[in-house]
Amino acid sequence: MIKTTLAEQAYQELRARIIGGKLAGGTRLLPNELAADLGISPTPVKEACLRLEADGLVVATARRSMAVRSFTEADVEALYAARILIEKGALEAAFEAGHVDAALKARLAESLEGHRAYADGTSLDDLARALSYDRAFHSALVEASGIALIIETHARILGQTHTLFVSVPGEYDRSVSEHRAILCAIEADDQGQAVAALLAHLKRSRENTLRQVRLMAPA
Structure with missing residues (x-):
């Protein structure tokens, strides 16, 4: 339950940053750095990024990481x-x-x-x-x-x-x-x-x- 709650919190915070323009298109999302910034472990951050990918706000990159989506x-x-x-x-x-x-x-x-x-x-x-x-x-x-x-x-x-x-x-x-x-x-x-x-x-x-x-x- 705690992990789910942390993943939801990470999802809402990262989503707000992306939609609010604080994380621009092309910005790499590094779980360890984001986890330190949010004061949580990397696992819920990774879960949040997968949800953001499903939302169309994040894309997987060639180096098995993720980045904020840039739009054409x-x-x-x-x-x-x-x-x-x-x-x-x-x-x-x-x-x-x-x-x-x-x-x-x-x-x-x-x-x-x-x-x-x-x-x-x-x-x-x-x-x-x-x-x-x-x-x-x-x-x-x-x-x-x-x-x-x-x-x-x-x-x-x-x-x-x-x-x-x-x-x-x-x-x-x-x-x-x-x-x-x-x-x-x-x-x-x-x-x-x-x-x-x-x-x-x-x-x-x-x-x-x-x-x-x-x-x-x-x-």
Whole structure:
């Protein structure tokens, strides 16, 4: 039980560092060094890395070690294609199932407010907090569908896209405005406008993320 708990703690901490931009793409994950940093033994760190590999956040390297995944333009295109299909379908399913209720609207509003509060931050910690509220907003939309398999798949995809999102300049303020447009349509119970606002947001985010990947690519 203790080992399982330590592995879970290591997984959550390393996942947060990757998604929050503290462990960049290509960074080697050395179990002994990470274990010393986390104050635990290497075994739970290795278990955590295997889970992160399953999440698509970590890849095995030629030297039988692991590294934080670096994303290509093709990766970004595929991830956003999946996000668009899932989030659009989930939002439509939520409307059709009658799950777009006061509780969902309050949850979205809370996420939007937290996102707005940290969007102007300049430190990596502030941007990571903004990003966590961004994830909460999109997760709430998908969870409103009530479809467990879609929710689980979306969580993995969202984590992958957000490892790049943290470094996109100016993205946070724009996302706040676009999330507000989505929420306004949902509060008005306007399914068509809510879906249109969501798609516009995801497509623009995709283009910005692609631009960032091109800038980060080796010459």
